[in-house]
Amino acid sequence: MYQVKEIFLTLQGEGAHAGRTAVFCRFSGCNLWSGREQDRDSAGCSFCDTDFIGADGPDGGSFAGAEILTAAILAQWQGSSEHRFVVLTGGEPMLQVDEALISTLHHHGFEIAIETNGTFEVPRSIDWICVSPKAGTELVQRSGDELKLVYPQADLGPSDVAGFEFRFRYLQPMDGPDLIANTAGAVAFCRSNPHWRLSLQTHKLIGIP
Numbered sequence: 620m621y622q623v624k625e626i627f628l629t630l631q632g633e634g635a636h637a638g639r640t641a642v643f644c645r646f647s648g649c650n651l652w653s654g655r656e657q658d659r660d661s662a663g664c665s666f667c668d669t670d671f672i673g674a675d676g677p678d679g680g681s682f683a684g685a686e687i688l689t690a691a692i693l694a695q696w697q698g699s700s701e702h703r704f705v706v707l708t709g710g711e712p713m714l715q716v717d718e719a720l721i722s723t724l725h726h727h728g729f730e731i732a733i734e735t736n737g738t739f740e741v742p743r744s745i746d747w748i749c750v751s752p753k754a755g756t757e758l759v760q761r762s763g764d765e766l767k768l769v770y771p772q773a774d775l776g777p778s779d780v781a782g783f784e785f786r787f788r789y790l791q792p793m794d795g796p797d798l799i800a801n802t803a804g805a806v807a808f809c810r811s812n813p814h815w816r817l818s819l820q821t822h823k824l825i826g827i828p
């Protein structure tokens with residue numbers, strides 16, 4: 620049984636696939652925070668801006684198997700079958716994603732991306748692995764396609780992930796009251812360290828989910 624908060628068609632807003640049409644499948648639950656405000660101060664991740672509690676969002680719910688969940692994801696897709704793209708996100712999707720879901724999505728022609736906090740090993744059968752590490756956690760998944768570091772984070776900076784093996788490295792300014800200053804800091808860092816790129820949350824800029 621998969622617990623899914625919401626499933627929706629949008630454009631990927633962040634990172635290397637920014638601007639690309641994708642079905643987002645947001646799994647419920649995270650291992651670093653309960654999602655409840657009263658627990659935020661004691662959470663392993665304190666700056667989350669995502670509602671991942673429950674399975675009551677648009678087209679979310681409890682899905683009894685991989686075929687049923689894949690059918691719900693496929694129902695969102697409006698384009699041709701050649702370009703099907705799904706982003707498995709959360710919450711922490713690796714709490715629920717398994718080989719049955721991966722192979723069923725592939726069988727239906729989906730290219731699969733995952734956005735994970737990196738505290739679980741990710742199967743390499745997933746086509747695009749994006750890891751967004753969080754300070755104070757043990758990073759298990761230290762390789763992949765895209766490292767997306769929210770910046771700045773106390774106790775976790777670019778030098779802490781220097782040895783990890785990713786094709787692309789992105790700094791993403793932390794949202795909130797200091798967004799302008801955080802963006803300026805990320806721009807300055809990328810200018811001096813050109814193997815890092817800037818990732819903006821463009822979906823927020825244009826008002827799409």
Ligand code: SF4
Binds near residue numbers: 649665669671711753
């Ligand atoms: S790891 Fe991701 S989903 Fe979990 S609390 Fe942090 S930002 Fe939110």
